[in-house]
Amino acid sequence: MSEVCVQVAARIRPLLPREVLHNHQVCVRVVPGSAQVMLGSDRLFSFDHAFGPTDSQDEVYESCVRPLVESLVDGYNATVFCYGQTGSGKTYTVGGGHLGSGGYGGIIDRVAQDVFLLLGEKRKNSDGVEAKVRVSYIELYKEELRDLLELHTVHKELHIREDERGNTGNEKTLRMCRCL
Numbered sequence: 001m002s003e004v005c006v007q008v009a010a011r012i013r014p015l016l017p018r019e020v021l022h023n024h025q026v027c028v029r030v031v032p033g034s035a036q037v038m039l040g041s042d043r044l045f046s047f048d049h050a051f052g053p054t055d056s057q058d059e060v061y062e063s064c065v066r067p068l069v070e071s072l073v074d075g076y077n078a079t080v081f082c083y084g085q086t087g088s089g090k091t092y093t094v095g096g097g098h099l100g101s102g103g104y105g106g107i108i109d110r111v112a113q114d115v116f117l118l119l120g121e122k123r124k125n126s127d128g129v130e131a132k133v134r135v136s137y138i139e140l141y142k143e144e145l146r147d148l149l150e151l152h153t154v155h156k157e158l159h160i161r162e163d164e165r166g167n168t169g170n171e172k173t174l175r176m177c178r179c180l
């Protein structure tokens with residue numbers, strides 16, 4: 001991983017069948033062999049990584065996310081933030097299908113697999129290493145938070161808070177932080 005703390009990757013998804021059907025045209029391309037994206041014929045934008053319609057979930061993960069997971073098990077914080085207009089491919093990239101289903105697995109599946117793999121290696125190679133893995137999966141939609149791991153509390157109001165130690169989370173995760 002380079003020394004830069006924040007990296008930005010652009011991903012261009014393929015046209016969807018219904019877009020092809022409606023004769024939509026491709027208007028944005030990755031400049032071959034570069035991390036630049038050309039909008040129309042003359043507007044060039046540079047990124048740390050640029051992925052085109054044929055680039056796989058694996059390529060996105062290996063270049064952008066795996067190095068972060070490696071840092072994570074060394075004790076660093078890492079965030080992957082996906083941004084884009086509706087239908088641009090955020091869910092596909094982050095959630096995707098399952099890893100087993102023909103390699104379409106998105107970032108979440110791959111991170112989950114690698115976190116345990118790398119922690120296992122760490123435990124094997126160094127004595128006394130202990131790790132706790134906690135997961136929360138919260139949707140923020142129009143100012144409302146929903147706990148996606150507790151579907152029966154879907155309509156329950158959750159609040160993001162900061163505790164006296166500077167931990168940020170909802171009431172439940174903060175309680176867990178206090179227990180650690």
Ligand SMILES: Nc1ncnc2c1ncn2[C@@H]1O[C@H](COP(=O)(O)OP(=O)(O)OP(=O)(O)O)[C@@H](O)[C@H]1O
Pocket residue numbers: 012013014016053084085086087088089090091092093
């Ligand atoms: N790289 C890709 N390769 C193939 N299909 C893709 C790719 N990215 C997205 N798609 C398809 O494009 C459609 C829209 O993608 P997706 O649902 O991920 O968008 P989104 O940004 O999450 O939209 P929203 O903000 O509305 O939830 C889906 O049918 C998805 O399968």
